[in-house]
Amino acid sequence: MTALVASILFGCTGSAGVATPSAGSASGWPVAIVTEPTRFAALMEETDRDGWIAFHRNDTVTAWQAFDSAADTVARQRAAFVQAGLYDDLDAISDDATKRLFASWDRRGGPPAGGAAAIAALNERCHGRSDDAWRARATPDAPGAAWLKDTSEAALWPSDPVDPSVPMDPFAARRVLHRRARDGMPEDLVGAMIGPFLIEPANGYDREFFDPCAMRTLADLWRGRAGAPGVWQDVPETWSNAGLAGLLFAPWLMPDDLRADKPAAPGLLGARSPSLAALGIPADLPSNDEVDAARGEAHQLAAIMDGWQQVLESDASDDGKALLHDLDLFDRFAQDWLVVRARLALANQHPRQALAYAQVALDPTSSEVGQSNSPAAYAVLARALVANGRSREALDALTPLSEALPETVGVREQVADLTVLEGLDRLGDSKEN
Amino acid sequence: MKTSISPTSAVSLTAICAISAVAFGAPLRYAEDRAPSIVNPVFATTMSEARINELVFEGLFTDDQELRSKGALASSFQLAADRKSMTVDLRTDVTWHDGEAFTSKDVVFTVNAMKDAGTASTESGRVAWIASIAAEGDSRVKINFTSEQWAPDEKLHFKILPAHKFTSTTIKRTDPFRTQPVGTGPYQLTSFNGDNSISLVKYAGWYGTAGLAEVAMREVADTNYQAKLLMYESLEALVRVLPRDIAALKADRRVELYPYQTNSWWYVGFNMKQPRFQDLLVRQAIHRMVDAKGLLEPVGTGDLVTGPFVPSSPFYNHDVLPLPADPNASKTLLESAGYTLQGRQWMDKTGQPLKIRLTAPEGSDVAQDVVINLQSQLQLQGLSVEPEFLGSAEWKQRIWKDRDFDLIVSQWSFDRNEDIYEQFHSKGTRNFTSYNSPEVDGLLDQARTAPDPQQKRALLRQAHATIAREDPMVFLWTLDSYSALSTKVKNVVIHPFYFFTWANEWSVAQ
Numbered sequence: 001m002t003a004l005v006a007s008i009l010f011g012c013t014g015s016a017g018v019a020t021p022s023a024g025s026a027s028g029w030p031v032a033i034v035t036e037p038t039r040f041a042a043l044m045e046e047t048d049r050d051g052w053i054a055f056h057r058n059d060t061v062t063a064w065q066a067f068d069s070a071a072d073t074v075a076r077q078r079a080a081f082v083q084a085g086l087y088d089d090l091d092a093i094s095d096d097a098t099k100r101l102f103a104s105w106d107r108r109g110g111p112p113a114g115g116a117a118a119i120a121a122l123n124e125r126c127h128g129r130s131d132d133a134w135r136a137r138a139t140p141d142a143p144g145a146a147w148l149k150d151t152s153e154a155a156l157w158p159s160d161p162v163d164p165s166v167p168m169d170p171f172a173a174r175r176v177l178h179r180r181a182r183d184g185m186p187e188d189l190v191g192a193m194i195g196p197f198l199i200e201p202a203n204g205y206d207r208e209f210f211d212p213c214a215m216r217t218l219a220d221l222w223r224g225r226a227g228a229p230g231v232w233q234d235v236p237e238t239w240s241n242a243g244l245a246g247l248l249f250a251p252w253l254m255p256d257d258l259r260a261d262k263p264a265a266p267g268l269l270g271a272r273s274p275s276l277a278a279l280g281i282p283a284d285l286p287s288n289d290e291v292d293a294a295r296g297e298a299h300q301l302a303a304i305m306d307g308w309q310q311v312l313e314s315d316a317s318d319d320g321k322a323l324l325h326d327l328d329l330f331d332r333f334a335q336d337w338l339v340v341r342a343r344l345a346l347a348n349q350h351p352r353q354a355l356a357y358a359q360v361a362l363d364p365t366s367s368e369v370g371q372s373n374s375p376a377a378y379a380v381l382a383r384a385l386v387a388n389g390r391s392r393e394a395l396d397a398l399t400p401l402s403e404a405l406p407e408t409v410g411v412r413e414q415v416a417d418l419t420v421l422e423g424l425d426r427l428g429d430s431k432e433n
Numbered sequence: 434m435k436t437s438i439s440p441t442s443a444v445s446l447t448a449i450c451a452i453s454a455v456a457f458g459a460p461l462r463y464a465e466d467r468a469p470s471i472v473n474p475v476f477a478t479t480m481s482e483a484r485i486n487e488l489v490f491e492g493l494f495t496d497d498q499e500l501r502s503k504g505a506l507a508s509s510f511q512l513a514a515d516r517k518s519m520t521v522d523l524r525t526d527v528t529w530h531d532g533e534a535f536t537s538k539d540v541v542f543t544v545n546a547m548k549d550a551g552t553a554s555t556e557s558g559r560v561a562w563i564a565s566i567a568a569e570g571d572s573r574v575k576i577n578f579t580s581e582q583w584a585p586d587e588k589l590h591f592k593i594l595p596a597h598k599f600t601s602t603t604i605k606r607t608d609p610f611r612t613q614p615v616g617t618g619p620y621q622l623t624s625f626n627g628d629n630s631i632s633l634v635k636y637a638g639w640y641g642t643a644g645l646a647e648v649a650m651r652e653v654a655d656t657n658y659q660a661k662l663l664m665y666e667s668l669e670a671l672v673r674v675l676p677r678d679i680a681a682l683k684a685d686r687r688v689e690l691y692p693y694q695t696n697s698w699w700y701v702g703f704n705m706k707q708p709r710f711q712d713l714l715v716r717q718a719i720h721r722m723v724d725a726k727g728l729l730e731p732v733g734t735g736d737l738v739t740g741p742f743v744p745s746s747p748f749y750n751h752d753v754l755p756l757p758a759d760p761n762a763s764k765t766l767l768e769s770a771g772y773t774l775q776g777r778q779w780m781d782k783t784g785q786p787l788k789i790r791l792t793a794p795e796g797s798d799v800a801q802d803v804v805i806n807l808q809s810q811l812q813l814q815g816l817s818v819e820p821e822f823l824g825s826a827e828w829k830q831r832i833w834k835d836r837d838f839d840l841i842v843s844q845w846s847f848d849r850n851e852d853i854y855e856q857f858h859s860k861g862t863r864n865f866t867s868y869n870s871p872e873v874d875g876l877l878d879q880a881r882t883a884p885d886p887q888q889k890r891a892l893l894r895q896a897h898a899t900i901a902r903e904d905p906m907v908f909l910w911t912l913d914s915y916s917a918l919s920t921k922v923k924n925v926v927i928h929p930f931y932f933f934t935w936a937n938e939w940s941v942a943q
Contacts, residue, residue: 205891389499392849399745416747420886425584428852
């Protein structure tokens, strides 16, 4: 019945009516904490308040560090989930850009001599694909060539060397940093990611390659942190019984949304929320990859949020209204949901829809990472742009990200190389104004 | 009979609403700050001209929505084994807006017209790589290159003109064609109106499908008014939203904001044909008088730039740091250049006051704000500054052709290739500051032929550093750039530079 009501209320314009919020948590966590601010206060008492402040301003690493007591377990897992989703997006960009860079180079007569083939092989291997084709092209004296010969799993993520004084192949040495990160000590890898992994002098310039596997390792690390001590797919079920701690600042409205399905990646959790389906936004994506359906969903979501906000502004207590305005609850939910929806569209091979969701998600009144725009909002926009072939525009999304998170600079550089290589045959156009 | 609607049918209801409301006959009305003064692609110099050309004209190739090259007027091509020539087969179902058939003669004519020195096309650089072109029958051309090419179709995106509308390949800017253009594109221009608006209708003879029945370009010079017109539903599209209007438009549920990133930057350019501005010390002194951050604040949000790229560009050199305004440094530099400060006025070597005309395009609120505030900054530091605002025709004559200016305030917009050759190479067609640097010429020449993306990046980063050091312009900022369209406009995908490339797929719901 609710879907029918929503359709009638919102009509064809999507903005004509106002949905009445149900009592308590029945309309989801944003309405719940405004109508029952004591629940929010209790959560802040029971768990680490600073952690939630960091979570709210989209600084989930700080939040994860702050949520360090037993009472914070759910919040800590959730912070790790957000971080895993972010690194998954960045890994997808890195992988896509690297593959296309080398494919494009191949069409132009092949990549340069030196370590390039080994970088391409490394990207294949750490993403679970065969590196045979590129490994065969690595010349014996090239960096990484010796390391590439060992195709065992142990070589991909090796432990620290027995004798650290023995010089290591740079590829093998970098793999050790990956191993440490996977064992919960990412600091050295994150520090190394700020600079290029391989620098080769070329004709009057240095050719630089960034680590194509770094984001994969960080995504796996944070995915593990989200699931510890179990597997991450089981964790949302626990959160569904954790009250507000499992819901606050999440892209899902209700506990049932957490039980709805077990997504293939942490970043997809909430994308198919059945509670939104009850309001007229179906769980499944529109079948064709066309943009208007995605924008239509975003408009419908905005209309629902507007309606709730309008009612709450007249009915809520002073405390509730303060929470409503200070925490930007509906904008926050809408952005997070649109981000996970964009990821779902990408997972379903609907890049145009993904781009529409991601563009609508970003708050255009702010151009930096922070409370208004999460790192994931920029990352998923960049990912959707790269998937749509618009690598130059992806750099516009990756630039604020690399200013806030220096470990992402390598992804920006990989995309920058791709966009230049794909434009080598073009003559640019320029105009005034 | 009782009809029931189940909860799940709400989705279908929404879809039906959307479908039934779309009317393919509804017009799209969009606003430009300044109307195009000419609709002839070989003379296009402004973004508003580029955008309308995109509706009226076509190239042999165009961008698909993934920005890959695809055939437009070309149906296929064959690259020779030595990569030094190609043949292009043309569509045979294309007619010009006046009904004449499109043929290989039009392609040959266009290339030769762009190459004709008498035409003085602002686009001539786009055919410099073509050594010669010849028709092989009505629907095939052979193109010979000046050097080996890997993907020549990527360079054949320039617009094709109708040979039958011209008497020779020497085309004049003043030719009546400028307001009565004939193209092959999905929209034909019906009137160039007295109020500077332009009306277009769907060309019934176009080989493809176009969703918009009419397109109307309206000049709305008062940009404060543009956002209101969109919100009051008197327009369907704003191609550029002022940063200060973004919040209001975002809050309006009938409006959709779209990133429109044209890699644009503002600058103050010196006329280096003038001996006084050939002196680096003078340019540096004026540069140190400019408080770019102070100029940006009233204009909106954006990022300061230190060279001819935007900070997100692969070519931006982040090692070049901005030079903050520094009156003392400026004073020292001017004194070193032989100028003297008498009271509050700088005097040149002949004892004359240092007077500068500060020229900007008319009809741009941003330019007007910048000029007024810059005038104040420079005057406070002892320069006599006379602002002037030029209309489109006068701008083209005085700035582009005659190079008659002292300092200009303007903005360059680049497509995703961010090719600055035309602006900074001594042979560049858009180098109206007359900048001439052998070092930068060499870097730009090498960058155009670099086979390695990292080599190209290194060369252009070096060019950025050298240009910043040689100061032919005071680089100001890049503004956050959005377009806004009514939610009535459906299936919108915006080209990141030309805007309207895929407008034939748009429609407007009534």
